[in-house]
Amino acid sequence: MEDQGAEGCIFCRIARGEIPADLVYEGADVVAFRDLNPQGPAHVLVIPRRHLPSLHEGGDDSALLGALLLAAREVAEREGLGASGYRVVINNGPDGGQTVPHLHLHVLGGRPFGWPPG
Numbered sequence: 001m002e003d004q005g006a007e008g009c010i011f012c013r014i015a016r017g018e019i020p021a022d023l024v025y026e027g028a029d030v031v032a033f034r035d036l037n038p039q040g041p042a043h044v045l046v047i048p049r050r051h052l053p054s055l056h057e058g059g060d061d062s063a064l065l066g067a068l069l070l071a072a073r074e075v076a077e078r079e080g081l082g083a084s085g086y087r088v089v090i091n092n093g094p095d096g097g098q099t100v101p102h103l104h105l106h107v108l109g110g111r112p113f114g115w116p117p118g
């Protein structure tokens with residue numbers, strides 16, 4: 001999962017509208033779309049429009065990082081998950097299970113999720 005930069009990045013291409021995706025939220029700096037391989041009835045990815053490879057290598061723009069969390073909450077609300085609950089996950093690096101090198105938050109809901117994760 002080497003970072004190839006923004007040019008060929010699949011999530012940058014989705015954010016630019018070059019690759020189709022089922023968008024559920026569009027903000028100035030953040031966009032959210034349904035995961036291609038959903039792990040629950042609701043599974044949405046929240047990404048910055050700007051290419052940041054991961055949380056760990058994502059710089060220190062606290063306004064943008066905060067906007068991602070607020071967008072995750074908004075997505076959960078739009079998906080009707082506010083009362084039942086949901087999970088927000090950031091996989092980081094190899095041991096974290098990150099497979100796409102563009103920072104993304106998973107918003108998962110619609111079923112109970114176990115803890116600890118596998």
Ligand code: 5GP
Nearest residue numbers: 010021033034035036037091097098099100
């Ligand atoms: P990660 O494992 O990096 O935390 O999560 C990457 C997620 O991106 C996976 O859940 C995978 O299903 C999803 N994904 C990978 N490629 C695409 C794509 O082209 N479109 C969409 N909508 N999701 C994708």
Ligand code: ZN
Nearest residue numbers: 009012051102
């Ligand atoms: Zn990218």
